[in-house]
Amino acid sequence: MNLKERALPEELFVLQILEQRMSLSSPLKHRLYTLQVGYDGEIIFDKWLLAMEWDSIVIHDLRIKQNFSEVQIDTLVITNKKIFIFEIKNFIGEYYWESQTLFKKPNKQVKNPLHQLERSKLLIRQLVNEWQCDYSVEASLIFVHPQFTLFNASLEAPIILRSQIEERLHAFKRLSSGITLENKIFAEKLVQMHLSTNSFSQLPNYQYHQLKKGVPCAHCQSLLTQLRGRKCFCNHCNLQENIYASIHRLTKEFSLLFPEEQITVKKIYDFSGEIVSKQVIRTALKKRYHVCGSGWHSFYLPNVE
Ligand SMILES: [Zn+2]
Structure with missing residues (x-):
């Protein structure tokens, strides 16, 4: 069951509207492209998850804050004994790891998505302890694009590539049994914590008279x-x-x-x-x-x- 649907991010929606109504600067065009590609990747993953008919509670796009730390989780799946966190990336091209840093070929450094994943996992674990529940937490970084290639990744890194997604999700599904009332209560508490405003958004300045x-x-x-x-x-x-x-x-x-x-x-x-x-x-x-x-x-x- 889907407890929280994915909505078009407000920043993306605003930029889509503004693109038609004014001339966007290059950084804003780039921001619009990045947000759109990221959102498209999340939608692709949602379709996979839906097709699996996994007996679980799915929460999309959850933003929560705990002890001054704010995280945004693309997809969170609650099962009977386990919580799965999925960070979805729709990168295209050739990437490689070097000294725990991610680069796009030839040498453009990219923000390490594993750091965000680790923070999300930590925060959910804190809540599990605080609410005295009994869940283990597994976090995975998922690359959904077929033209994404990754070199030099550690075998232990929680990374799932496009060719592995179906098999891995089915393996996760086999590990879980039906959801319980306790699972639903936990999920609802999480959704109640969702922050409706996004502190990561960077809305541009615009005035009515500037718009077509x-x-x-x-x-x-x-x-x-x-x-x-x-x-x-x-x-x-x-x-x-x-x-x-x-x-x-x-x-x-x-x-x-x-x-x-x-x-x-x-x-x-x-x-x-x-x-x-x-x-x-x-x-x-x-x-x-x-x-x-x-x-x-x-x-x-x-x-x-
Ligand atoms: Zn038209």
């Missing part, structure tokens, strides 16, 4: 869209979408980029590049949001689900 206005396509995120009847049509990939769904997505983008701003018809109209009528925007907002106030002063709050 328009309604993004649901498929390719292009702003080359136009209204055709009650459909939003993309001139880049030809996708057609119900306009209310498009406005809903546009409003979510606006709220994410400008969380301090109230949502009003006028603001969403402006953000849409004035391609959708205020009446249509008002109807779209009323479908998903709660109206506060009336007339010119009305604004919209998300419905509590």
Whole structure:
């Protein structure tokens, strides 16, 4: 069972939106690429895990802090007697270890992912002891990309390469039996500790007036869209979408980029590049949001689900 689903990281989402609406600096483009590749790797691993039908509790993307130490765990699997931590890397190319340091060929030093893995393992062990549970903890670093090659790794290092993933996961699965109520309680306590804000995020500076206005396509995120009847049509990939769904997505983008701003018809109209009528925007907002106030002063709050 999945106790916590994986969501698109907020920093990645913001950068994806900004890429369409402003010119990103080279470091930000690189950051966007790195986050996207990392996220894609996690999704690949999630599919493997799901296909195994492992009787376990899976927690995705867990960020917790204990004794001033914060860790982010890509995937954590709780079984009857054992907890598995998986750190997932989607590196491409040839890498090698030298003096406990990881390099990308020819000589670019890379942050050692085993250090993060070790910190995660330590923190989970501390919680197991603190909560007086009886779990052993196993942590693995997983490289999911088929074009990743690793030289000179120690045989003892907890590293799993693409060609080994299925076999190793099945071996882990064979070691575990069905989950218990105690496992569920432990998992829920962990999820309650999850930090919703990410201190590792580095959101860029941007201002409303810098951003291109328009309604993004649901498929390719292009702003080359136009209204055709009650459909939003993309001139880049030809996708057609119900306009209310498009406005809903546009409003979510606006709220994410400008969380301090109230949502009003006028603001969403402006953000849409004035391609959708205020009446249509008002109807779209009323479908998903709660109206506060009336007339010119009305604004919209998300419905509590
Ligand atoms: Zn498109």
